[in-house]
Amino acid sequence: MNEPDGLLEKTMNRSDMSDDEDLVFLAEGPAEPESLDTPPASDGWRILIVDDDTDVHTATLFALGKLEMQQRPLEFLHAYSAAEARTILAAESDLAVILLDVVMEREDSGLQLVRHIREELKLSEVRIILRTGQPGYAPEIDAIRDFDINDYKTKSELTRIKLYTAVATAIRSYEQIRAINASRRRLDRIARASTDLMTAHGLENFAYGIINHASAVFDIPNNGLVCIQEHGRDRTGELFVIAASGRYSPAADTALDAGQDARLQRLLLRALKERRNIFDADGVALHLGGNANRNFAAVLDIERPLDEIDRSLMEVFCRNIMVGLDNILLMTRLETFAFYDPLTKLPNRTRLRELVDKALGGQARGDATLALVDIDHFSETNDALGHQFGDLLLLGVAARLKKHLGSQLVVGRVGGDTFGVLGEACLVNPSILLELFSRPFRIDGQEVQLTATAGLLRLDDYEGSGADALKDADIALKRAKLLQRAGHFYFTRNMGVDIRERVRMMHALRTAIDEQEMFVVYQPQIDLATRRAVGAEALLRWKTRDGNFIPPDRFIPIAEFSGLIIKIGERVLREACRELVRLQALGFTDFTMSVNVSQVQFRHPRFLDMLEAVLAETGAPASQIELEITESIAMEDPDVLIDLLRRIKHTGVSIAIDDFGTGFSSLSYLQRLQADRLKIDRLFVTEITSASRGSSIAEMVIQLGRNLGMSVVAEGVEDERQAAILSSLGCPLAQGYLFARPMPFDQLAGWLRDNP
Template sequence: MNRSTASVDDDLVFMDEAAPPSDTPEAHEAKGVWRVLIVDDDSDVHSATTFALNNLEMQHRPLEFLHAYSASEARELLAREDDIAVILLDVVMEQEDSGLQLVRHIREVLKLTEVRIILRTGQPGYAPEIDAIRDFDINDYKTKSELTRIKLYTTVTSAIRSYEQIRAINASRRGLDRIVRASAELMALHGLDNFAAGILAQVATLLDQASSGLLCVQEHTNAQELTVITASGPHVKLVDSASGIRDGRIAGLLQRTLDQRTNIYGRDFATLYFGGNANRDFVAYIDTGATLNEIDQRLLEVFSRNIAVGLDNVLLVTRLHNFAFYDTLTKLPNRTRLRELVDEALGMPMRNDVILALVDIDHFSETNDALGHQFGDLLLLGVAARLQAQLGNQLTIARVGGDTFGVLGDASLVNPAVLLDLFDEAFSIDGQEVQLSATAGLVRLADYEGGGADALKDADIALKRAKLLQRAGHFYFSRSMGVDIRERVRLMHALRNAYEEKELFVVYQPQIDLQTRRPVGAEALLRWRTKDGTFIPPDRFIPIAEYSGLIIDIGERVMREACKELMRLRSMGYTEFTISINVSQVQFRHPRFLDTLRNVLAETGAPPSRIELEITESIAMEEPDALIQLLGEIRQTGVSIAIDDFGTGFSSLSYLQRLQADRLKIDRSFVTEITSSSRGSSIAEMVIQLGRNLGLSVVAEGVEDERQASILASLGCPLAQGYLFARPMTVDQLTTWLKDNGAR
């Protein structure tokens, strides 16, 4: 076999072989060139490669060669040139791994992922084939002695095909990404006009060209008339033109697109069919300047189908937007829109001069119920119209819900006196004169730290405070109010978590017979210790538990644990021991309270005669008839009743007798007074005497020193509890304490 070119190891060799088959497809439009970069430190290799591949077409395009004679020269060339399809790269140049380092630079630094790289070397030992191909995105790896002319042609052709496929895939991916972004951006536009203009802009972006075209609608009621919604470029003069589309060619193409219900692509244009609904269809004409390639056409097909759905629903979206941000009755901004406007005001430098007010119609529900909802709606429309007429030119008026309106604007204009004076004149509704008044809650945005939602909440708080203080009045929100409310909310969430995490627990404070000084029972008390060991006082968390309704579950748990502890003590021989359980007002009023009590007694087996429920005097005085019936049903279970904090309320003695309670508890404040003044024991003495006359037992709370205990005993008080005898203790501590203090 003869060699046409003598070489040493680094020479490029072409063997005498048959020429490659000629490429004889039908004529194609010129599609540019394939750019091939030759990187080699041997000029003969450049000449031989160019000679071997010159005048050949690959994929119907000729080749254009670029040359670099070192890795550093190639780096400079690649930094300024683009659209290079193939790099023929020598491995060993300035250094043994110069070629491989250049590959790393191309992929990792220049981020050129599409260009195909063919490694060539005359010294394969310096670049192991498996390692090179594994570590780098290399299209092919050949020793120069392998590359005959036909093999070189085949290798480069394969690389160009790979490059073309990767380019097509990436172009499609980029196009689809643009379509996704375009759809998202278009959906953010409101109104048909904005949406239509957005379509032309997004098509231009998709095709990487200036926006030039028009979008039309054809109503099915007049199928021959095309109405231009929006236009761009030289077509912009057609918008709102009485003569419509003056270019008969464009009009004909658009009508043909509508008739065929498909896109049409020409040498310098594209018409896009977007479809529509039962009432109308949409179509666009786009100037392209040249015939679109297959990828662009496919992308426009996807885009058209996506946008067809958007156009079909754009009016629905507009209606939904109105529903979301505007009140359907008054057409004023609603609470959501007002919140956005407050957010905008908070971001403005003039925020110090802005006030948000909520104005609530007094007793509107009674008027609505008495005269009907239709009349109520007319009344709300009348109020909205007056507010808008008197204030709308200078302030933002909104309806935030029900019979509450929002007013936002300059502090000098959002004046509570001005707002409330607007209700002085009667409203004429459906032939009737209706006199109204209103109450206002206001928030100054100066130095406000929250957002629009917080400002509305705080305005609500101020409005509620104003209603509590005085109808037809007003109240400004203060930071102290906000701190208090937010602290309560924080504590409420913490309490709910504490209940789940078993941070709440029961302690017991013994009750003592003052004559024998022996324990006869104990009061079950609830405590809260957080995970870090901090104790939260009951007077802080009990009201929160009542407000949130969590007291129902907490109270049931306390009752069950107290009954279980009673049974444990009875098993240890403390059979005459009584447990007292506090019952919250909310808990006591719950319709299932009696069922809960019966279930707990049944489940634990606790003897009802050794369970005492403590209710406050304030509970005893509310709804007396219902309470008397409930207490009677409780007594039927065998459980006894004690009235706690007795003497702090205003109990009727006759009513007290009807309650048929079993015990009175003298409040600690009266026990403290026993030793503080000459007449300090008067109230305690009267309670003890009252208990004796009514046949009720009496227990004194808060006994802290021996003198108090002696006076109470001398007055005839049978029982007492307090720090003098024992502090509240856990179940284990209680067991030990009882053993030491001889309770049997």
């Protein structure tokens, strides 16, 4: 039916309704009524009509059925009661607008349905337009406010234009609310994704996390890749894929070139060059940041172009990724520094310790062995050819160990020239390890022949930790070096007990120094002809707080090993000089004080400065101070020693060679040393009364001293027969229990007075 504009197009009356309930539309052009059974068009705006009047459904379809909003059709669902609407709402959630009659089964049926939609179903996005055919009835104002009613109209005032306007406004409102909620949800997903990415371990896991989270946040296919572009030395700027999923999976862990996907490479290079995100019709390239040497980018597939809001959200997502990437790169660098050797890139001592701990806690520990392999005489090579050459040599050794052992064993670098090997005992075999050094290493155009020494530890019945295992393997390595270079040694429990006893002794020694548990005693030296005391030897003693004495042959080597002998030796020298000054004040002016000097003291670069400072501080006469050095010291680097002795003698201090005859002195060097006195070791004094060997060695030393113009002192004289034989051989001086035991200074002073 065609009517002129402005006239009533159609009036629908129900027999049981008054004229006031008529739904009237003004003519706006020809239109055909749409069947209620017309299937809804795809991708349209879905509108639910809830009204107990069938004519209202028909009239609404007649008015709106052929119209589109924003190039999308309208799709209609129909409910003829509030109860039927509840059933539809329980199954349908993607509704844009509900046209709802206020009065149906009851006067408040419509408002109760609104309450159900908002409070129970929690549908906050759908827009609700209330309609009523009773102009005198109005819903509660509170309900309109509290339940987010989009519009309220009486059916009599709903012309076609007004109905279209109300629905169009509601759809726009629905679309905006949906966009806001979607953005809020995506922001929440972005925040959760950022948190998850912050906890990712390793760059590869982080990269895969980027692809997976982007797919979930933006509802896009899980097709993507993340690549790195590196510049600088030995880098060409190529794209290397560190993560790939979906249709890009074959590209993982490969270099990306134009032959694989020119469009993909073009997108990535553009994002990297322009340092920004690129949004294409079918893909997104994200610039993820980096530094001067390397940059990161990602490509993600999309099914449709991103709108402005999604682009903005993608920018937010990308900025969060950049922060997380900086953190993961920092953590990766820290982990690399913490667990890997910067030169060889092998696991370092810390990492190897963790792996040993893991092996000790695993089922395969019974078949595992730890080996430390040390390059022999590496320091000499390093000093002779330079540190750069030494680094190249270490890289060559690391490469050979890795090539031959790395596929089956753990190979690490635990120290300067020491490598660690961990794995099955049959493979961690000393003959296999040391055989790797049989062929020369070609370094910087030179062939270098090396040997190595190994210390090994079986883990099968080992009870310590990874740190303990490394220490004990090092003990075995040191033992191997002492016994046989280019050989090997397995750790035993007895070795561990010995070394731990040494460590315990070293700590106790430090305490003894601080708590003055150490003291000096003096043993007189006697002129055999007159039986008069002409001097004394200062000797160090250690008495613990519980009254036990620790023998010098136990604590002196540890003091030397730990370096504590420097402090101890200076204290002994200073005290001996002070007591010499006190003896002179008591009238013993022609008296010599002998002080032992260890090899560690003597080699210390400031020894001479210390000696001169002590002499100046105490006022002791240098001419009556004698330093005793062992024969072994005299034979080590004699040219350097000769120069040092010359400077010491320049101070006026004299030199005695202790324990003479126990070493292998060169007589020519002995003459060049210009020492003042030889001391016959107690071993040869004891043999004087032996029928088998007699006095031959003692007699030789006495004769040698006489020929070189040196005085001689015999140590360990315990009976008159020994003294008589020494005297008859021409030995001038002696000390030992026959004359006096070592005694504190006060006793020494009394003894000297009583034995003039």
